[in-house]
Amino acid sequence: MTDAASGGSHALTLKVEGNKLFQRGNYAKASEKYKEAIALDPTVPAFYSNLCICHSKLSKFEEMEVSARKCIALDNNFIKGHYWLAMSLKCRKMYRDAVNVCDNALEIDPSNSGILQ
Numbered sequence: 001m002t003d004a005a006s007g008g009s010h011a012l013t014l015k016v017e018g019n020k021l022f023q024r025g026n027y028a029k030a031s032e033k034y035k036e037a038i039a040l041d042p043t044v045p046a047f048y049s050n051l052c053i054c055h056s057k058l059s060k061f062e063e064m065e066v067s068a069r070k071c072i073a074l075d076n077n078f079i080k081g082h083y084w085l086a087m088s089l090k091c092r093k094m095y096r097d098a099v100n101v102c103d104n105a106l107e108i109d110p111s112n113s114g115i116l117q
Helices: 003-023 027-040 045-057 061-074 079-091 095-108
Strands: none
Touching: 003 027, 003 045, 027 045, 045 061, 045 079, 061 079, 079 095
């Protein structure tokens, strides 16, 4: 196994560990696992998306925005990135910006129920 492959494999293991912590309500420790996964493989949008939901639960909305923007930068078609960006803006009462993000996301996926809400 190459170093890159083993790093990616370990990153996925960290993501699974983060998911388990998240399910138990331990959002701070879950976010640390996702950050560790990102450090090993910063090219996976889902790691940033998972980090966003932790930031949301911890009311860290500016950090959620940063993670969401990174997620979108990695894959503009990854709708969860747009969702988390819109939520981060909404939570900070930046409603017009949140609506614009939703409009952009709906151009990519017009029937996405998360964005339509």
